[in-house]
Amino acid sequence: MIPSISWKNIWRNRVRSLVVVTAITLGLVGGLFSSAIYKGMAERRFEEALTKEISHIQIHNPKYLENPEIGFSISNPAGLIDFINSQESVKAVSSRLKITAMIGSSSSNYGVNVIGIDPLKEKEVSKLYTTLLSTDEITEQFGISDPAELEKFQADSVGYYFENTRRNPIFIGEELAHKLKIKVRSKVVITFQDVQGNLTGGAFRVCGIFRTENSAFEQANVFVRQNDLIGLTGLEKGSAHEIAIFMNDVEQVSELSALLSENYPNLETSDWKTLEPTIAMMNEMMDVIMTVIIVIILLALGFGIVNTMLMVVMERGKEIGMLMAVGMSKLRVFTMIILESVLLCLTGAAAGIGISVLLIELFSKTGIDMTAFAQEGFEAMGFAAVFYPTLGVDFYIEVTVLVVLTGVLSSVYPAWKALKLNPADALRSE
Amino acid sequence: MNIIEIKDLVKIYDDKKTVPVTAVNGVNINFKPGEFAAIVGPSGSGKTTLLNLLGGLDEPTSGEILIDGKQMGNLNSRQKIDFRMHNIGFVFQAYNLIPVLTAKENVEFIMHLQGQSKKARDKRSQELLEAVGLGDRMNARPGKLSGGQQQRVAVARALASKPKFILADEPTANLDSKSTETLLDIMEKLNIEENITFIFSTHDARVVNKARRVITIEDGVVVEDKER
Numbered sequence: 001m002i003p004s005i006s007w008k009n010i011w012r013n014r015v016r017s018l019v020v021v022t023a024i025t026l027g028l029v030g031g032l033f034s035s036a037i038y039k040g041m042a043e044r045r046f047e048e049a050l051t052k053e054i055s056h057i058q059i060h061n062p063k064y065l066e067n068p069e070i071g072f073s074i075s076n077p078a079g080l081i082d083f084i085n086s087q088e089s090v091k092a093v094s095s096r097l098k099i100t101a102m103i104g105s106s107s108s109n110y111g112v113n114v115i116g117i118d119p120l121k122e123k124e125v126s127k128l129y130t131t132l133l134s135t136d137e138i139t140e141q142f143g144i145s146d147p148a149e150l151e152k153f154q155a156d157s158v159g160y161y162f163e164n165t166r167r168n169p170i171f172i173g174e175e176l177a178h179k180l181k182i183k184v185r186s187k188v189v190i191t192f193q194d195v196q197g198n199l200t201g202g203a204f205r206v207c208g209i210f211r212t213e214n215s216a217f218e219q220a221n222v223f224v225r226q227n228d229l230i231g232l233t234g235l236e237k238g239s240a241h242e243i244a245i246f247m248n249d250v251e252q253v254s255e256l257s258a259l260l261s262e263n264y265p266n267l268e269t270s271d272w273k274t275l276e277p278t279i280a281m282m283n284e285m286m287d288v289i290m291t292v293i294i295v296i297i298l299l300a301l302g303f304g305i306v307n308t309m310l311m312v313v314m315e316r317g318k319e320i321g322m323l324m325a326v327g328m329s330k331l332r333v334f335t336m337i338i339l340e341s342v343l344l345c346l347t348g349a350a351a352g353i354g355i356s357v358l359l360i361e362l363f364s365k366t367g368i369d370m371t372a373f374a375q376e377g378f379e380a381m382g383f384a385a386v387f388y389p390t391l392g393v394d395f396y397i398e399v400t401v402l403v404v405l406t407g408v409l410s411s412v413y414p415a416w417k418a419l420k421l422n423p424a425d426a427l428r429s430e
Numbered sequence: 431m432n433i434i435e436i437k438d439l440v441k442i443y444d445d446k447k448t449v450p451v452t453a454v455n456g457v458n459i460n461f462k463p464g465e466f467a468a469i470v471g472p473s474g475s476g477k478t479t480l481l482n483l484l485g486g487l488d489e490p491t492s493g494e495i496l497i498d499g500k501q502m503g504n505l506n507s508r509q510k511i512d513f514r515m516h517n518i519g520f521v522f523q524a525y526n527l528i529p530v531l532t533a534k535e536n537v538e539f540i541m542h543l544q545g546q547s548k549k550a551r552d553k554r555s556q557e558l559l560e561a562v563g564l565g566d567r568m569n570a571r572p573g574k575l576s577g578g579q580q581q582r583v584a585v586a587r588a589l590a591s592k593p594k595f596i597l598a599d600e601p602t603a604n605l606d607s608k609s610t611e612t613l614l615d616i617m618e619k620l621n622i623e624e625n626i627t628f629i630f631s632t633h634d635a636r637v638v639n640k641a642r643r644v645i646t647i648e649d650g651v652v653v654e655d656k657e658r
Contacts, residue, residue, distance in 0.1 A: 001535075001542045005528065005530060005531065008530035008531070009530055011530075012529065012530060318524070319526065322520075322522065322526040323528075325485065325487055325514065326514065326515065326540055326543075326587075327511055327512065327514045327516070327591070328511070328543055329508065329543075330507075330508075330511070423487045424482040424487040424488040427482075427522060428478075
């Protein structure tokens, strides 16, 4: 009966309760939606970094990490790769040559990392190849459907991921292509040191231009075939500077990292958290930041609820006095007032969470396009300028608990005031 | 055997800021089961204070109140609340029904606090509302009832816990003549048929006329105690 009375009491002053419920609803919609945007940005960055840039685990010669010279390669990478492949948790492995070089076009030069890959194996570790427009996407975006025209458009404007190419193909980022003023099929020259320390280089033809949400990555990395690089550097066939591992499940990363460190103590095994500490920190801090946002909003709302509940107690002093006179214990009076506040908060929470779920669901499909306002700024920091808000069920549960807690805490003082009422005095009051 | 014994009861209001006020000054009264008594006196004479002390809503400055031989002064506040719930029924001047509950729910409320079963609550609330002539208004909320009807619900509520006695503070003050008459007839009938003790604080002559014992109090002192 007490919960029923509490619920009915809320609606005795509909306008006042609706004002409080609306404040809670709007506060939560604002808090949850902004949290969902941050979470969506963080998850997208995390996904992009792992699937296109760093993968889950990388193994290097420790000397290479201190000084990325061409000679500091991993000894016997084939045995290591076999060992990694034998682990059930591993989805794919790719060995890479990685040298620093200068890339030049007819208009300018830039320092880059030249990454020598086996395109087929790299495809299993990195999804960079998916950033090229597919024929379906070209048809959809440019209205080209004739197969011959489609092939010409792809070959001229989009390029391929090391397919349909002959000698020295190079896969470069859009940002770098922009700076070098080159396009698909353009010729570039890469200059670097060979294993003897002599300056050498080679001419490459752009086979495709990749596009990520991280302009710094696009500008700093170019991909060539491993065998082409071996031919130019004089490295031994099968050499590797970096082994990239992609796992079936990100949760298994630390286990495999520990196993590799134990079995290969002379090599440096780095997981994604070490490789990209900012992403790791963002990933870990995001939930805390989101909770802090919600707590601040609820704290502000809490003061409003304290005020409302104090008014409730003052207005109903006589009635509370009567309840105590006829035998309602202080605990029950206390519970009744706390419940009123909690139910009021939960009503606002239900509306706020409901609206937030709908908004987040809608925008998680359509996205919130900020490209017109700050595309370059976001991409310079590695974030997409189109946000896809997302929130986990666990966060909604956490918010509901926090709302209940707000309801309880903000009604403790008013409830305590009610308990201090003397029934005889309260009954005498007007 | 007295149901209530009041010995040398004194109540002084002293807020330490103004002059202390002696509201009840050395009152000695006994009540027997089944009495229909009125405490009368001018405004500020101490009637309501005496009733509040009897109901355990206020603490006496000195003196004793024994109910069924049990000293109220020995009970802590929790025991007092429990004691009130099981032994005393209250009827207030302003009805003081819970506005969000129906007449039936208002009557059931105390039985719910007592932990009675739904079946028992249903049965007794229906019986009581029928006894006060509101069998057809059980599902009406207080706002939909007249003052007289609300006070009858309050009487039914006061009786719901099967108390030893009922304290009614100016129960007819807000009622018209017809409602007062109906209410007093109902209370008198319950008093006679169920032997329930009623103690009124009032200055309503109609209540005084019905009462079988009239205690006059002035300046906190009993000046007359007359049985009819």
